[in-house]
Amino acid sequence: MEVEATSIAVAVAGPTRWQRIAGTDTVWRLCLLLGAALIALPVVVVVASLWQPYSPVWQHLLDTVLADYVVNSLLLMAGVGLGTLVLGVSSAWLTAMCEFPGRRFFTWALLLPMAMPAYIIAYTYTGLLDFAGPLQTALRDTFGWRYGEYWFPEIRSLGGAICMLSLVLYPYVYLLVRVAFTEQSTALLEASRSLGRGPWRTFFGVALPVARPAIAAGVSLVLMEALADYGTVDYFGVSTFTTGIFRTWYGLGELTTAAQLASLLLLFVFVLFALERLSRQRLRFHHGTVSKAIQRIPLRGWRAAGTCAWLALILLAAFVIPTTQLALWAGTHWRSSVDAGFMTLVSNTFMLAAIASLCCLAVALFLAYGKRLFPDWLTVVAVRTAGMGYAVPGTVIAVGVLIPFAWLDNHIDLLMQENFGMPTGLLLSGSLVALLFAYVVRFLSVSLQTVESGLSRIGSSLDESARSLGASAGGVLRRVHLPILRGSLLTALLLVFVDVLKELPATLILRPFNFNTLAVRAFELASDERLAAAATPALAIVLIGLLPVILLNRGMTAGEDGHG
Amino acid sequence: MAEHLKLRDVSVHYGAFTAAHNVSLSLQAGEIGCLLGPSGCGKTTLLRAIGGFEPLSAGEISLQGSTISGVGNTLPPEQRQVGMVFQDFALFPHLDVGRNVAFGLSYMNRSQRAARVSDMLELVGLGQSGRAYPHELSGGQQQRVALARALAPKPRIVLLDEPFSGLDSELREQLAGEVRQLLQRNQMTALLVTHDQHEAFAMADQITLINGGTVVQSGTPDDLYHRPIDAFTAGFIGEGAVIAVQVNGDGTLDFGLGLLQAPVAAQYAGRSAGLLLRPTDIAYAAHSSVSLPVAARAFRGAQYLYQLQLPDGQLILCLAPVSTNVSVGGLLPVSCHLDALSLFEPS
Numbered sequence: 001m002e003v004e005a006t007s008i009a010v011a012v013a014g015p016t017r018w019q020r021i022a023g024t025d026t027v028w029r030l031c032l033l034l035g036a037a038l039i040a041l042p043v044v045v046v047v048a049s050l051w052q053p054y055s056p057v058w059q060h061l062l063d064t065v066l067a068d069y070v071v072n073s074l075l076l077m078a079g080v081g082l083g084t085l086v087l088g089v090s091s092a093w094l095t096a097m098c099e100f101p102g103r104r105f106f107t108w109a110l111l112l113p114m115a116m117p118a119y120i121i122a123y124t125y126t127g128l129l130d131f132a133g134p135l136q137t138a139l140r141d142t143f144g145w146r147y148g149e150y151w152f153p154e155i156r157s158l159g160g161a162i163c164m165l166s167l168v169l170y171p172y173v174y175l176l177v178r179v180a181f182t183e184q185s186t187a188l189l190e191a192s193r194s195l196g197r198g199p200w201r202t203f204f205g206v207a208l209p210v211a212r213p214a215i216a217a218g219v220s221l222v223l224m225e226a227l228a229d230y231g232t233v234d235y236f237g238v239s240t241f242t243t244g245i246f247r248t249w250y251g252l253g254e255l256t257t258a259a260q261l262a263s264l265l266l267l268f269v270f271v272l273f274a275l276e277r278l279s280r281q282r283l284r285f286h287h288g289t290v291s292k293a294i295q296r297i298p299l300r301g302w303r304a305a306g307t308c309a310w311l312a313l314i315l316l317a318a319f320v321i322p323t324t325q326l327a328l329w330a331g332t333h334w335r336s337s338v339d340a341g342f343m344t345l346v347s348n349t350f351m352l353a354a355i356a357s358l359c360c361l362a363v364a365l366f367l368a369y370g371k372r373l374f375p376d377w378l379t380v381v382a383v384r385t386a387g388m389g390y391a392v393p394g395t396v397i398a399v400g401v402l403i404p405f406a407w408l409d410n411h412i413d414l415l416m417q418e419n420f421g422m423p424t425g426l427l428l429s430g431s432l433v434a435l436l437f438a439y440v441v442r443f444l445s446v447s448l449q450t451v452e453s454g455l456s457r458i459g460s461s462l463d464e465s466a467r468s469l470g471a472s473a474g475g476v477l478r479r480v481h482l483p484i485l486r487g488s489l490l491t492a493l494l495l496v497f498v499d500v501l502k503e504l505p506a507t508l509i510l511r512p513f514n515f516n517t518l519a520v521r522a523f524e525l526a527s528d529e530r531l532a533a534a535a536t537p538a539l540a541i542v543l544i545g546l547l548p549v550i551l552l553n554r555g556m557t558a559g560e561d562g563h564g
Numbered sequence: 565m566a567e568h569l570k571l572r573d574v575s576v577h578y579g580a581f582t583a584a585h586n587v588s589l590s591l592q593a594g595e596i597g598c599l600l601g602p603s604g605c606g607k608t609t610l611l612r613a614i615g616g617f618e619p620l621s622a623g624e625i626s627l628q629g630s631t632i633s634g635v636g637n638t639l640p641p642e643q644r645q646v647g648m649v650f651q652d653f654a655l656f657p658h659l660d661v662g663r664n665v666a667f668g669l670s671y672m673n674r675s676q677r678a679a680r681v682s683d684m685l686e687l688v689g690l691g692q693s694g695r696a697y698p699h700e701l702s703g704g705q706q707q708r709v710a711l712a713r714a715l716a717p718k719p720r721i722v723l724l725d726e727p728f729s730g731l732d733s734e735l736r737e738q739l740a741g742e743v744r745q746l747l748q749r750n751q752m753t754a755l756l757v758t759h760d761q762h763e764a765f766a767m768a769d770q771i772t773l774i775n776g777g778t779v780v781q782s783g784t785p786d787d788l789y790h791r792p793i794d795a796f797t798a799g800f801i802g803e804g805a806v807i808a809v810q811v812n813g814d815g816t817l818d819f820g821l822g823l824l825q826a827p828v829a830a831q832y833a834g835r836s837a838g839l840l841l842r843p844t845d846i847a848y849a850a851h852s853s854v855s856l857p858v859a860a861r862a863f864r865g866a867q868y869l870y871q872l873q874l875p876d877g878q879l880i881l882c883l884a885p886v887s888t889n890v891s892v893g894g895l896l897p898v899s900c901h902l903d904a905l906s907l908f909e910p911s
Contacts, residue, residue, distance in 0.1 A: 187654035193641035194615055194648040195668030196717060205667075209658040295617070 028473070029379070032370035035363065036382035042400025042441050043388055047266065049259035057248070057257050069244045069261075073227065073268070075158055076165070076240060080226040081219050083166025087314055088173025088218060089211075093203065094311065096181035099296035100304040106311045108553035113318035114171040115545030117502035117519065119231025120538045122164045123526045124322040126235070127329075129155045156236045165226050167318040172225070173218035175491075180214030181207065186295050199297065217449065220272060221390075227265065228393040230505045231523060241265045242393045246505070255399060262396035269391035323542060329535035338536060346540060349501060349517045352432070356439035357447075357496035363440060364447035364492060368455055369477055372463075387445035394442060394506035401438045401510065405429035435510040442506060443499050447492035454488025455481065498545050518544075566629060568593040568753045569614070569721055574623035574633075576609050583609040584777045586623070591721075591753055591770065596744060598756045598768035602800070606777035607757045611723050614755065615648050616641035627720055647714030647722040651729055653706045655698035661685070661709050662694035668717035684712040687746065703731050704739060711743065715750065722747065722754040728763055740766040761801055773797055795908045798840040803869075807878045808910055809839045817905075819874065832907055840906035841880050843869060848884035849899035856880075858892050870896055 094100075095107045129135055129152075136152055139145065154160065184207060192202040208215070230242045241261065249258035299307055363386075371383045389397060405428045416424045428434055462484075463476055471479060482489070504519050511520065518537040525534035567590040576584040584606040591597045599607040612618045614625055616632065616639055625633040627646070632639045647668075655664050662681050669677045685691050688708035698706055707727060714722055727743070728736040744767050747754050756767050764771050765785045773780040773788060773796075781788060781797050792798040795806050810818040811832040819839065856872040859879060863886070870882045870890070882898055890896045 185652060185654055187650040187652055188656060190612075190615065190617055190641065191648060191650060191654040191656075191713075192667065193617075194644070194646055195713070196642045196645070196670070197667075198640065198642050206656055210656070212658065 025373075025473070028370060029374055032367060032374075032379060033382050036367060036386040039363070039386040039389065039441055039444060040382075041404055042397050042438070043266070043385070043392055045400045045403050046259045046392065046396055047263050049256055050263050052256045052260070054260070055254055055257050057252055057254050058260075061244075061248070061257075061261075065239060065244060068239045069241050072158060072233075072238055073240045073265075076162060076226055076233070076238070077223050077268075079159070079162030080165045080169060081223055083162060084170040084173045084222045085215070085219055087166060087170035088222075089177055089208070089215060091170070091311060091314060092174045092178035092181055093207070094307050096178045097207070097296055098299050098307065100299040100307050102308050102311075103296075106308075106315070108550075109315055109319075110174055110311065111171050111549045111553055112315070112546065113168050114498055114549050115542045116168045116319060116322060117231070117504075117538075117541060117545075118165050118168050118229055119235060119504065119526070120326070120522065120541065121168055121318070121322045122161070122232040122235050123531055123534060123538070124325050125155055125160070125164065127531045128321070128325055129153075158236075158238050161229075161232050161236050161238050164232055165229060167314075169222045169225050170314075170318070172221045173215065176214045176218040176221075177211055180211040184210055217453075221446075221449075223272060224269065224391045227268065227391065230393065230395060235526070241268075242395065242505075245393065246395055249395070249399070259396065259399055262393065262399070265396075266388075266392065269388075272391075323539070326535045326539045326542065329532040330539045333532050334536050336533070342536070342540075345516055345518050345521060345537065346544070348515065349519070349541075350544060352435070352439075352517065353497045353500040356436055356443065356500045357493045359436060359440050360444050360447040360496045361451075361489060361492050363444055364451045365477070365489075367444075368448060368451045369473075369481070371452075372455055373473055383448070387448045389441040390443065390445035392442070394438075394503055395509065397438050397442050398506040398509040401434055401441065401506075402429055405434050405437075429510075430512050432512060432515075435507065435512070438506045438510050439496075439500050439503070442503070443496045446495045446499060450488050450492040450495065451485065454485045458484055494549070498549070501541055501545050567591065567626075568595070568628060569597075569755065570626045571610070571614070572624045572626075574610065574613065574625060575621045576606070576613050576618050577621040582777055583618075584613070584774075587774070587777075587779050588623075589772050589779065589782060591755065593753055594748070594751045595769050596747060596754045596756065596767055597770045597772065598758060598764045599774055600758060600761060600764045600771050600800075601774035601780075603759050605774045607759075607774045608725055609777075610774070611725055611755065611757045614721075615646055615723055616644050645717070645720045647717065647719030649707075649710045649714050649722065649724040649727045651726040653698075653710040653730070655706055655709055655713070657698055659697075660694065661690065661696050661698065661701070664698065664709060665694075665713045665716050667713060671717075680716055684716045687715075687750075688712045704735050707731060707739065711746070715752065720753070722752050724754060724756045726758055727756065728758070729760075736760075737762065737766055743767065773800065775800075790904060790906075792840060792906055793908075795838050795840075798906060798908070802842060803881060804840055804842040804845075805878075805880045806838045806840050806908065807874070807880060808836055809907075810836050811907070836910050838908040838910050840908070841900075841902075843881040843883040845900060845902055846872070846880055846882040846898050847901055848882070848888050849897055852897040852899045854899065855895040855897045858890050858894050858896055860892060861890075872896060872898065 091106070091110050095103055095110065127133055131147070139150070139152075143150075188206055188210065189202055192206045193199070197205060227240075228242065229240075230246060233240045234243050234246070241264070245258045245261045245265070248254050248261060367383045367386055371379050392400070406426070409424075409426050409429050412427055413424050416422050458481060462480055502519060504523055507517055507520055508523070511517070518541045522534045522537040522541065525531075525537070569591040571587055571589050574584060574587045575582065587606075587610060589597070599610060601607045609618055613620060613633060619638045620633050620635055622635060624631055624635075627644070631637070632644055656667065659667065662685070665681045665684050666677050669680055672680060681694065682691065685694055688711055690705060690708055690712070693701065693705065693709075698709065701709065707730075710727075711722075724743075728739055731739065740763050756764070758764055758767075768785065770782065771785055771788055772782045775796055781793050783791075788797060788801050792801065798804060798806055807819060811834065812818060813834045815833065817839065856874065858870050859873045860871040862869045864883070866886055867883050868886055868888060868890075870884060871879050872882055873879055882896065884896065884898075888896065
């Protein structure tokens, strides 16, 4: 098609201008493949470790802990998947399709837990719920129980980790599914009602299946997060793949074995992806061309009260209670923690997150748009591969980045010494470049998915009409797609921003010497059981994380008002 | 014979906005009705009220003698047995055609359901397409699936919301005729909403013209075309021009083509009024003493539609054989043939 169109154009417009454009296409395509290869490099390095020799440590792992890793990781995924599904879909449905007092408030407030990293909520609830915490102390004082005389759920357990992760990860499902619900044609629901199905059967028979791609996308994001989580499971002492990889590496010093474990983890993710793709086959979910204002189901009386209570419960558990506890701790400790060093921490963190999210967006746009222009299998595979980093735990990406960067550093060092007698040492691997590269690798798929889903809503006729009016490929992107995509782009930026802010393991490993971020600081303090002292940087992470959530929410409601 | 569907003084409000006000209409069993009007006139609101999706703020809707909507009393849509065909068809994208049609048949057992689905698909000429997904079908096929799905549970009435607006104009009239035959063969009572008068004429026995949320006029297509009760109906239905005329005390009309002797309703005697002139009312007459200057013309194949200027400057339309071939600025000799006078209050 592309060749045909070009050759016709050559015949019509004469050779020079069209040949130049055809040349740009080739360059674009080449850049795309190279860029995708570069981003896939750390993952390739990790997978390639499977062909490295296997150390004797493997036998030890197989005999002792590997079964634990697999079972715990599976249980964690199942639990968090189910938890976020229930929390995310119910809150999305209620705020998108029902009308009740407080709906507007809950619509944005339910996004707040996005700002709460799982390891921070885990420290906070540990402080609240463990033996010496205020709740158990109050119970003992009230009923006169003593140690061992009563049963209380142990927060530092697999179940605890599932609860913590579900509470902070459900907004991914909420956000994506809510958009799907609001974009669903209300006529679909009305058709079901007029064919004799009540509101509940309509929800389960029509609304939910039609929203399935969004649910699958949301839950698969969540599952990848859950698999990649290090801070929470490590703090709770639950053995999963990530803690296992960390332990194998730090404890046993087995870098290759850690990378091999990580490639097993990747296998999990590939299976997950394949299942999701398979379930979507043959189904094309077109959006209705008629965009009507949403007809919300009015809820009154006990229904409205029950809805408010349910949403308030989610909000309290996932945000209000932990934030209040953090604020109380920080209130007693902030004098000792807020100093010039703390302000440097804040600006470092903010700068890193901003640069990383911009980088991710630029690369995502480049890849997604390239895939749209040249949708052949090579491009598609390249873009898919580039988007796989999100599934890989931060620790493993760090290894995957470190290995090639160190190799490069060694070679540059050698070259400089031989030619100029000037050793350069670790030029790249200890720099912010390595860390930023790791962030792009890790979080690219977040922006890529958002940009791609936005692009897929733009019909190809728009591209074609813009091209026929003389716009170049880049011109179409700038003049047609970017303005239409503004909402998606904002979403992409902010999702990555929040993710980078919370990122822990890769930052721990790749940060330049003497360079700290809020997350690293909070982690160090909390690991030393200085929970109250960790509260100030933790609260700062939550508060900075709130800014993008507020912006995100503004974009979301603005879009809705525009429809109405 | 009792009315099958009856709307009595129905009003629907969205907050302070009145979408429909004091609308009454009725349909006999087996009749096909139509709500016709410009977009935003409230016709879709009325249809949705009958479907059970809008609560009434006044009045009552009854189906087969029992009330289905009253003030503060709305029977849920799923209990009404009212079939709906939506403007965008609203086919469930996650179900194939067969399961779309079977969606409303959960009260049947498996074999009954399969039989009914194949009957319905046969009925709409899609017997082979049961396993296809909606997006694999053309617009016309999707439309027929939507109709089959609505008819499958044997509803008491079918409501069609702009059912042809998503289709090509050529397909539209053909499908409208097919759908009418299909509904009549199955003795279905149906109510159609459209802004397109040709669709309304092709489908409906009874047309209710709506404007600004109220009923302007109800009647057969013939009534609405030939006996419009006001300037809005006259302007909305068919082509024509409403010109200002002077009615004399003796019952004669004075307008640019001279005096016209015609019986005129007494209420207009001695006053000015609006007179509807259809393009067919003004005929080309080679030897007429009256010739009017051509202001514009449009080619209509066998005919020209001329726009002619009266001596007082008002414009009227005239359909004349293409052989007349008078260009703009030239004079066309015409005569006036009025079968029935349509006079309105002056605007």
